[in-house]
Each structure stands twice: as structure tokens, then as C-alpha cells.
Amino acid sequence: MRRGTNWRLAAALSLVVAAGSLTVSGPAAAAPVIRLAPAAPVQPADVVGSVDYLTRTYGVSVREAVRRLELQRTAGALQDVLARDHGDTFAGSWIDQENGGVLYVASTAAGKLAPALGAIPDRQHIRVVGARHSLRELAARAREASARLGLTPEQEPVINPQRNRVELHHGAAAAVRGSAGRLALAGDLGVTVVDSPTPTPQACQIQNCEAPMRGGLRLDFLDFNKSPKWTCTNGFNVHGSDGWQYTVTAGHCSEDGAGYYSRHAGLYVGRYNYPTYVSQNYPYDGVIMPYVVMNGFEYVSYWVVNPRNTVFHSGKSKEFPIDGMFTYSQIEVGWVACHTGQTSNNTRCGTVLSKDGGMVTDICTRGGDSGGPLFSEVDNMAYGILHGGTDSNGTCTTRSYYSPLSKVFDTARSYSGITFNVNSDA
Template sequence: MQVHRKAYPLPGPRNRRRPGVRRLAVAMAVCLAPGAAVFVPTVSFAAVPSFHTSLDPSKVKESMQYLVKTFGVSEAEALRRLELQNDAQALHAMLSEQSAASYGGMSLDHDNGGVLVLSTTRPADVEAYVASMPDRAHVRTRTVKRSLQALEQTRETLAKQVGEGADSVYVTSVDTENNSVVMWERGWVAESKSNGTWAEKSGRNRPTTAVPGDQRLAVSAEKSKADAAVKMVPTAVERRVLPEPKQSYTPYIDWGTCHPLYCKSVYGGMRGGLRLNIRRDNGTTGGCTAGFNVRSGGGDVNGWGWVLTAGHCVVGKTNTVKVHHNGYNILNPHGVAGGYYMEVNSYPYDFAFLNYISGTESGAWLENWGGTGYRNSVLKYCRNGGQDSNADTPCGNQATEARVTINGYHALSAIGSGWIVCASGSGSDTANYPESYDSGAGDGYLVGTRCGRVLSKDVGINTDVCARAGDSGGPLFSQLDNKAYGILEGDQQSRSGPCASGEKNNYTAISKIYELMETWRTSGYTGGAIFRLITGTNG
């Protein structure tokens, strides 16, 4: 396949001269009262290694196009913003390690010129790091009361006090924008517990903290425990109600290539972004999307291959019909390890690990593609024309398939508001794909890859990436550094049909999945097995 690459104009020359200690290219004025202590940077300018990485415009084309369309900027400006985000991600890792006591998190403000906003309790602590950035003119610092480390410690204490987990009414998060810790109440969990439907709704035969007896009393006890926990922690805690996400649960065939709804193992094997057809108990078939390839280590499932998708796609399904793609039976209806189903439907813990039905299928769809970059990849597929073409949602070369290799993941705490992200999905409608199973996406919504940005975080990742029913479980990732972010939970608007302005869709974070799986592992529920995304070509 020949790919035509367009040459993108690069930003003009940047002044790389480092300013003195008393002067930065960014205005960082500090007013000191008489006798006030003067903060001296804890790290000298010379001690900060360069962490800037230039991006290849051809590899981040879709992310650039999103910025050009959404904010009316030039391609050069879009590239600058993406490079600033990429540097910011490296800066986050450095400050979390070297200035943890004062670093307060960061965000990227696209509405006001693509500026990185860096929070800190001591501005002097970050001066050297900011000064070492080529794009320091677009970095602003703000002083906050609490470091990210302190907020996380408070959150962890609070989480332990309330027994946070898949079955808890209360879950916690850090709000770096407001420099606070948030206690979220999941009202739908409390209601379901009280009426006795929670076990079936959230997932059968899996680790649970539910206590037999009068669940109404149990819910009341949880509230009392949460109230007491808030009073015990030193940091002020915000109380908020978490809305319940509306979960988003052949074709025009492109012969010789891999289509989200139509792919054969001879075209490259299993990847994030492919359709998973799931037979419901009422005999109908619904669609979800593969998120990432996974490998388990240890226990009775050592070395097994799995596919990560949304838990609500299979929880509550009791029949034994295999999960298939385009008529090929590939995955078991439930993934089991340690005697328990590896699935849960309890946002922000909404995920399922589904294993292959046999070694033959595992070999055909996963193992035979080692060393080619397929095992650790997601599908990038863009549409050509139609109501929902790249004129509406910027993507790239149309009606062609490509791969984005995944080399790691970003924890929820490391993801900033304003970060540019992309997602792949297989939501469809029979009006557009007559030979496929209708996922309920609506007429005019086409399968494929879309890009957008992180709008905010709570216990998950909230984005403006367009998604519809059938995209659930699909991968959220970054083209900048090939890191995974999460899998699609659902939308907050009940939309259908072509993408429109003002999209709001949320994703379960990979780190939240790992967090719960580690709890299960240490409790013996996984038989000692560890589940991790495949992040290497031979994984």
C-alpha cells in the first residue's frame, strides 16, 4: 500500500537560549512581603536534562487535524501543541519523582492559546524545568495549596476507609484542576444494592465485597462509614454525585485489508478496534469493540492471551455462545481465572478479559503475529465520504487500515485535561453496513478512528471523542507516545447517528483496571495470575 505523505510546515526558529535564574521567557512574577523567605530552586538549570522530543507530523496527522478543525489553528501550531503535550508527559514523570513534595499536576489549555498550566506549591521548584523547555513561552505556573502527592495520599487513605472497589457505593479521585480530593457517590449502585439486583448487574461469580443480609442496612452503613472517613482525613474533601454512564454496547468489505467489521486472521490478527459480536440471552446479537491485547502471567493461566473489552458487554450473559468476529468464533463468552469470571460492570471498574476458545484460535489471531507489531497494536481505520467522513471527524487516509503500536500506558493520575487522544470503534447501523449486526449506533455513523481531547477527569477519563453504541470497550490511546489510556465506557448524552459538536464520552482508565485486578490477585481470586496489556511485539 503506497502512502502519500504531505509535508507540514514547521514552526519558526525557537529561541533556545536559557534565561537566567531571575528571568524566564514565561512571566513568573512572585510578590514577596518584607522579610519573606526567598525560594531557591532545588534543581539548577544545568542539572535538568533535555526531555524535548520532536514529533513526525505524518505519525500524528489525525491529532493535528483535530486541533486544526476544532480550534482553527494552523498545522504548524497544531504540531507545536502536540509537542508541548509530549514534553509535558515527560515533565510529569520527572516532577513526580524529583519534586513530588511540591508538584501539583498539569493541564493543557487549548481554549486560551495551547498553554500548559503547571501547578505547584513552590514555583521556584519548577523554574529550572520550565526554563529547559523549548516551548517555555507557552507554559504558565500557578500556585496551589497541596501537591499531587499529598492529594493522592489523602485519596488512598479515604479509599481504604470506605472500602473502595467494584461493589462500593463510594469511590474517590483527585481533582487537579481544583486541587482537591473528591468522594463520589454512585447512586445507581446504592439503589441496585437496596433492591437486591446488584449481584446480577455488576457481574456473577466474581470477587465481591457484598455482605449477605438486608442490603438496605448495608447501604446505610456504607454511608455512615463514608461520612466518618471524610471527617478523619486532614484535607478537605468534596462530595459529589457520579452520574451513571449510558453504556454503549457483512459490511462494506475492503478485500485484502482489515476492516473494523471484517477482518480475517490472514490480514493481521486481533487488534484493538475490531468488532466483537456477542450473543445475548434473548437470541439477538449485539456489538462491542476489542480494546487491547492482554497477556496473563502466573497461576493456571500463565502465558494465555486475552482481549480486553467493556465488562457490560458480557456481564449478565448466561449462554455459552462464543464471541465471534465476522462469523469466526474467537473468544470464550466469559474469561475465567482462579475460578472467577474476569469481568465486572461497575464503572469506573467496567472491564472484561476474554480468552481464546482454543490454542488454535489463539495462534491464528494472536501468536502467529509476533514480531510484526500486531500483538501490541490497535487498528486505525478512516472512512471515505458519507455523512460521517473525515470532514466531520478528522482522521487520515480514507478507507485504509493502519496500526498504532502500543508500548505502555498512562495512569489516570498522569493524564492531563487538554491532552489530545484518539479512539477506535466498531459501532454500526445496518443502513450503512447491511451485512453487519446493528449495534444501535444510528444511521450515518461509520466505523473507525476519531481523535479529540480529554475534557476532564473524575474516576475516569471524559473526552469529546465521538462514540456510539457498539464502540464500548474500544481503545483510547495517544499517537504522540503510543500509550494506552483506557477503554470506552459510554456516553453522557444518548446520541445516535453522525457525530456532532459537543460530544461527551467517557473511558475506564487502564490504571483503574490494574488497581482492581491487583486487589483480586492478592486476595487469591485470580489464582495468582497477573494481567497486563501486551506492550511489545513479542509480548
């Protein structure tokens, strides 16, 4: 029997496992008890957008909404420990907001792991379920599939912890479907080709603010001759290992240099830089632009002031602090996140519904919000920047797609040799 046939059978079995139907028989030696560093309680006043979203969408109380947000924070810390200390068996985690705000932790050794979580806060809302393949195994399978299928960096396979399998979405799926041989090989490798809607990039609108530069502000783009082109929204302030300061926004806002300069409220902000231009395509849609030096004036000295990284949050503060960044692999399905857009002219929150290489959310966005920041009120962490949306209800899109910052940064590093990270207000 071919190895690929075994993987297809394993993938089918893993669906049963991931659903929690696997019965673990026989005694299992429990793993050592896991303890997390204590964290201060989440205050409703600090997470107003997320609480409002949860209470409206799921009909829960403010107290229950806060509990779910605290569980989300716990999930972020727990997955780091599991990936480090149980990497051979940890198979991912996610939160089910639809059915009680429950955190699911998947493991190939569920019987051993479950008792080890006894000291984790809100343990009664944590379910340990069996899985056939660990994240490490799936990551190895994804690397093999990428190499043997001849995929480009922008066609990176996606690991789906809920289904415990490797998937191809968007450009990768189209590339494989275009060749009968590659499609058959994908099946032999146990890789699932998924139909995903194509989000429509969105242009941006206005918001005039003084320094500091922050996520959610309008960026007017001009060509090399400084003629106006279009507008987009700023994502986050970024620093590079080369010592320069940058902004990051959607790559389709620059169109590979057609939009050469960015400007806000009549003042220059950034400029196109070929080595740090990533892509116009989801989920790598991003451009990292160094601050302009023009006529001897360094515009970074005006725009980047304390606090060094904030976003415009219409429900809380015009300078909501950002303390760091979660990578794509750290962000879990079911987490609540918020987005600020210039056309929307406010901050809206929603749930990460799925991961298809990027993050798919139910946040209401409008044409004009592209490039805007996706972030968490719970822990002040940056997630990604808006690419576009689908399923418009007439006033806004009901499915919004975000390029993960970590993928934009990693790809830019491969082109430029520069390591990027968001500036921190911590």
C-alpha cells in the same frame, strides 16, 4: 476546631492557589535544572487525526496543533520526573487547550520549581502555579477517606489536580449521599462529593477483518451454549504474567458470563474467565478474556501475530501500532486522544476534558462503539476503553466516558493474582 473544618478551609484556599492567584513572597532557592531526554519532532503525517481535531476545534494552524502535541508528549515525560524527584511538592499538571494550549504544573513550592523548568522545551507555554497540597498528600487523604467511609474498590476517590482536592464521583458519591453520617464524615475529611452524569453503555456493530486481532474490531458474544447474544468492540491485546494472551473490552459486553465466548468474522477469539472479569460499572468497566482453545486449536496462534498490538485507525493505518500504556494518574486533562468505534466505522479524536475516576472526552461516539480503544497518536500509547456516553446530539454522544486500562488491570490482578499489561509493538 475539627480537623475536617481545616480541610474544608484548605480546599477553598486551594482553588485560589490552583488558579494561579497565590503570590509567592520572599526568596526561594531554585531547584536543580530539569532536563529531559531529547525527542524527535512530531510529524503531522503521523498524527493526522489529532491535528485535524485541534485545527477544527480551536481554529489553530497545523503548526500550532503540532506544537501542542509536542507539549503533550513533553508533559508525559516531565510529570514522571516531577513525581520521582519532587514528589513531596508536585501537585499535578494539565493542559488548557481552550486558552492557548498551555501546560500548567502545580507545586507546593512553585517559586523553587519555576526556574528549574528553564531547559524544558516550549517553556514559554508552561505555567507553574502554586498549590496547597501535593499529590502525595492528596493520595494519603484519598486512602484515609476510602477506609473511613467504607468505600469499595470500585468507589475509589478521585484526585483533581486542577482543584487540588479529593472528590467522590458516581457510585462513591451515591453511596455517601445515601447516609447522612457518611456525608458529614466526607465533609470532615475534606472530600468533595460531585454530581456526575451517568453514561449509558453502548452496544457494538460490525467490522470484518482478518488477523491480527486489533483494537476497534467487532466481537460477537455468545452464551455458554454458543447461542448468539450481542456484539461489542475489541480494545487491545493483553498479556498476563501467567504467560497467557488476552483481549480486553467493556465488562458490560460480557455481563458476568452471560456473554461467554467472543468471536470475530466467524472465528472464536476469547472466553469468559471469572477471575479476570472486572465490572460492568464505570470507571472499572472491563473484562479480560483469554484466547480460546477449542477442539485442540489455540486461536491465539491465528489472532496474535506481528505486530502484536495495533488498533484500526481509519485515518492512518489498519494496523496502527501501540507501544505501551499510560496509567490513569499519568493521563492529564487537556491531552488529545483518539478512539476507533465499529458503529462509527472510523477514528475520531478529542480532548480529555476531565477525570472523574475515568476519562471524560468530547469525542463523538455512537451506540455500537463500546469497548473500543482510547489511544494517543503522539506517542502510540493506550489509555482506556469506551464505557458509554451522554449528551447525544442526535447522531453521536458529545461526552464519552472511558475506563482506564490501569484500573481494569489493577482490579483484575487483585481478583486473579495475575499482572496484566498491553502487548507492545515497540
